Amino acid sequence: MNHLVIWKDFRLFYGSHPRTVTEHSHPIVQLVLAVRSTFLSKDDTGIWTNKKGLLVAPNYLHECDAKNVPIISVEIDPESSLGKWVLTNQLKNRPILNYPSNDIATIDIDEFSVCLNNEDWLAIRTMIEKVFSFRQTDQTSQKDKRIQDVLDFISNNINQNITSERLMEVAHLSESRLIHLFKEVMGLPIRNYILWHRLQIVIELILEGNLLTAASYEAGFADQAHMTRTFTKMIGIPPSLIAKNSKFVQVSFPQ
Numbered sequence: 001m002n003h004l005v006i007w008k009d010f011r012l013f014y015g016s017h018p019r020t021v022t023e024h025s026h027p028i029v030q031l032v033l034a035v036r037s038t039f040l041s042k043d044d045t046g047i048w049t050n051k052k053g054l055l056v057a058p059n060y061l062h063e064c065d066a067k068n069v070p071i072i073s074v075e076i077d078p079e080s081s082l083g084k085w086v087l088t089n090q091l092k093n094r095p096i097l098n099y100p101s102n103d104i105a106t107i108d109i110d111e112f113s114v115c116l117n118n119e120d121w122l123a124i125r126t127m128i129e130k131v132f133s134f135r136q137t138d139q140t141s142q143k144d145k146r147i148q149d150v151l152d153f154i155s156n157n158i159n160q161n162i163t164s165e166r167l168m169e170v171a172h173l174s175e176s177r178l179i180h181l182f183k184e185v186m187g188l189p190i191r192n193y194i195l196w197h198r199l200q201i202v203i204e205l206i207l208e209g210n211l212l213t214a215a216s217y218e219a220g221f222a223d224q225a226h227m228t229r230t231f232t233k234m235i236g237i238p239p240s241l242i243a244k245n246s247k248f249v250q251v252s253f254p255q
Helices: 081-091 109-117 121-131 145-156 164-171 175-186 190-207 212-218 224-235 239-248
Strands: 002-006 010-015 021-024 029-034 039-042 048-051 053-056 062-065 071-076 096-099 249-252
Touching: 010 121, 021 224, 029 081, 029 096, 053 062, 053 081, 071 081, 109 121, 145 164, 145 175, 145 190, 164 175, 175 190, 190 212, 190 224, 190 239, 212 224, 212 239, 224 239
Parallel strands: 002 249
Antiparallel strands: 002 010, 010 071, 021 062, 029 053, 029 071, 039 048, 039 062, 053 096
């Protein structure tokens, strides 16, 4: 049984994919590690090499072959406290990092499996934070109110056609200033953020049993073809693969 555990600031997948993940990038911090063995990943020269695990920075093109290899994949919001910690203290402006390394502690797979079977989500979250030596600080960075207004508007209107003109009105900024400020604050372009947000909705709808066409429209895509192209480009597998295997994925939403 595959498991997908979704917190507000990161998602955790435990299981295996039945096919190779093609070259892709996504606006999240991702840790991927093989549970018992290794998987293949292309290096900078295009040569496949065996890896125990990788920590990948947002928007970095990478390609892995973990077909039928049990893995743990942690996808972290780079704007969350944990995401910022990993970017600053582990990745340190590097696009990719081998796991385990001196910067990342080794996870106890046996302990992790026990906690997963017992649905001890607090223990699992604590374990993931411990992997990164994460320490919550009292220093909170306030987003620029104009960008927060844009984020709220996107969230509330995600199934609509969100135009640059409307976002400019919400932020009271020119297009060039909005584009620059959004990327400075969020670390990725507005369009990428909107697409990723829509894909998260698609995944949740598919796992709830909705058809791909219905999920596409509900998430604000023009049609299923557009959603499929975007999904494959940003996640590396077609959404049909999740739809076909959704009955074998146990999804949990810890409070």
